Amino acid sequence: MTADVVKAAALLFVAAVIQVSLLSAIDLAGAVPNLLLVTLLCVALLRGAIFGAAAGFVAGLLFDTAQLQTLGVTSLLLTVGAYWIGRYGETTGRDRGHAPYLSVFVVTVLFSVGALLLNYLLGVGGSARAVLVDGLVPSLFFNLLLTAPVYALVRRLLPPFERLEAQEVRLLG
Amino acid sequence: MPRNRSARVAVLGSPARRTATSSYSSRVSSTLKRRIVLGVLVVVSLALITVYFREPPSGALHGLQGSGAAVLHPFEVGAERVAAPFRDVYGWFRGLVHAKSENGRLRAEVDRLRQQVIQNNTAVQENQTLRDQLAYVDGPRFPADFTAVNARVLARPPGEFDQQIVISAGSSSGVKLRAPVVTADGLVGDVTLVTRSEARVTLLTDGQSAVAAVDLQTKAVGILRHGSGGGLILDRVSKDQVVGNGDTIITAGTQSGALPDLYPRGIQIGQVTSVGQNDTDLYKQIQVSAFVRFGSLDSVVVLKSLKPIRSLP
Numbered sequence: 001m002t003a004d005v006v007k008a009a010a011l012l013f014v015a016a017v018i019q020v021s022l023l024s025a026i027d028l029a030g031a032v033p034n035l036l037l038v039t040l041l042c043v044a045l046l047r048g049a050i051f052g053a054a055a056g057f058v059a060g061l062l063f064d065t066a067q068l069q070t071l072g073v074t075s076l077l078l079t080v081g082a083y084w085i086g087r088y089g090e091t092t093g094r095d096r097g098h099a100p101y102l103s104v105f106v107v108t109v110l111f112s113v114g115a116l117l118l119n120y121l122l123g124v125g126g127s128a129r130a131v132l133v134d135g136l137v138p139s140l141f142f143n144l145l146l147t148a149p150v151y152a153l154v155r156r157l158l159p160p161f162e163r164l165e166a167q168e169v170r171l172l173g
Numbered sequence: 174m175p176r177n178r179s180a181r182v183a184v185l186g187s188p189a190r191r192t193a194t195s196s197y198s199s200r201v202s203s204t205l206k207r208r209i210v211l212g213v214l215v216v217v218s219l220a221l222i223t224v225y226f227r228e229p230p231s232g233a234l235h236g237l238q239g240s241g242a243a244v245l246h247p248f249e250v251g252a253e254r255v256a257a258p259f260r261d262v263y264g265w266f267r268g269l270v271h272a273k274s275e276n277g278r279l280r281a282e283v284d285r286l287r288q289q290v291i292q293n294n295t296a297v298q299e300n301q302t303l304r305d306q307l308a309y310v311d312g313p314r315f316p317a318d319f320t321a322v323n324a325r326v327l328a329r330p331p332g333e334f335d336q337q338i339v340i341s342a343g344s345s346s347g348v349k350l351r352a353p354v355v356t357a358d359g360l361v362g363d364v365t366l367v368t369r370s371e372a373r374v375t376l377l378t379d380g381q382s383a384v385a386a387v388d389l390q391t392k393a394v395g396i397l398r399h400g401s402g403g404g405l406i407l408d409r410v411s412k413d414q415v416v417g418n419g420d421t422i423i424t425a426g427t428q429s430g431a432l433p434d435l436y437p438r439g440i441q442i443g444q445v446t447s448v449g450q451n452d453t454d455l456y457k458q459i460q461v462s463a464f465v466r467f468g469s470l471d472s473v474v475v476l477k478s479l480k481p482i483r484s485l486p
Contacts, residue, residue: 017245017249017252020252020328021248021249021252021253021256021327021328022252022253022256024328024329024330025256025260025329025469049207049211050206050207050210053210053214054210054214056214057214057217057218060218061221062245064238065238065242065245066241066242066245066249066328066339067328067335067337067339068238068242068328068337068339068366068368068371068373069335069337070222070225070226071221071222071234071238072217072218072219072220072221072222072225073218073222075217075221076215076218076219076222079211079214079215080215083207083211087207115334116334119334119335122222122226124334124335124380124381131334
């Protein structure tokens with residue numbers, strides 16, 4: 001468990017630094033690929049809801065600190081998103097090949113809507129059209145593009161738990 | 174004949190059998206634990222947002238954030254340095270696409286500007302002579318009355334909402350709150366948060382930004398701010414004032430003695446791209462295209478005034 005925490009923390013730290021310093025400078029068709037979100041969702045899928053929620057909270061805090069923006073905003077969104085995907089990973093999403101893509105797709109949309117709502121509540125101006133119409137499709141495209149390599153890397157570092165109840169048996173009769 | 178069937182994965186039940194009651198209670202306890210963790214994290218996040226939003230920039234959370242940013246600073250600078258060559262190559266190839274047409278346009282512009290420089294030099298000399306004769310007392314003038322703090326851009330806007338960047342110079346370099354920030358192309362924004370090693374700059378494209386601006390050609394004064402769709406608009410220009418397409422917009426400087434402007438007069442901002450008006454609006458609708466490319470800022474200059482900006486009582 002401790003090893004998992006260290007690996008996940010290192011992964012998310014690197015993802016946050018790359019997101020803040022490198023990816024935020026790349027403006028592709030009005031969207032920025034969200035490596036931090038994709039990495040977090042892969043971690044949550046493989047390690048469950050509680051681990052995912054805690055990782056989301058810390059990752060959000062790290063991101064808000066690096067960006068010098070309102071503390072807690074990204075934490076809130078990532079905590080809820082990672083918890084939900086963690087639950088999906090623990091239940092119906094387990095062992096499904098499409099689970100990472102579906103998770104990234106759904107949470108990218110909800111993250112955009114949530115960020116829009118939260119920022120409006122805080123009085124921070126932002127164009128809903130730019131976020132939901134112009135920016136959403138390219139964001140989805142780039143995040144889905146990142147999903148395969150990121151999931152493979154995260155899966156290698158945090159392999160799925162072996163299920164005790166699933167054993168190979170020989171039927172005699 | 175005995176059958177010898179095999180199944181690759183056949184789930185026949187857990188090897189350690191549990192009673193139905195213990196399984197149920199462990200499931201309930203696990204659900205409860207999950208919900209408590211989620212609830213606590215959500216409440217802590219909301220508390221952070223509330224406290225951070227309400228406290229002044231000198232508050233405890235801002236201080237903690239500054240310390241955290243100082244810890245992250247070397248990693249961000251390192252990543253920025255690693256990425257710089259790749260970004261340059263990307264920018265080089267991107268620039269090639271429009272190079273030919275841009276070359277022709279720039280040559281024509283150089284010819285026009287060369288003529289203008291000669292006229293301007295004559296006007297500057299004449300202006301200086303007249304100032305000396307009148308013993309004219311002036312406020313801080315850009316760029317003569319300012320020194321520069323050059324800073325690298327460490328973090329760019331994460332999305333559509335916060336049009337802010339983080340730069341690698343803070344209070345230890347002499348950066349002050351509300352200091353104007355520029356590039357060679359023009360006005361970028363102002364400093365809205367300062368830590369020891371970093372500062373946050375709110376861009377002109379942010380919804381909270383506004384700057385008094387003037388049309389260089391016609392002297393029409395207005396407020397330049399963020400418009401719908403991500404562009405800039407020159408607002409509060411009454412219909413009797415004249416503004417033309419292609420006019421250059423610069424900072425207007427202080428318009429009222431009691432409310433001195435953050436920005437000195439004469440920093441270029443952008444060019445007018447469209448002018449319109451209708452019967453119902455009090456003001457003209459003027460769209461401005463900024464000279465600064467806010468999406469690809471690599472380094473900026475923070476201005477430090479050599480003359481104090483005083484307000485009237």
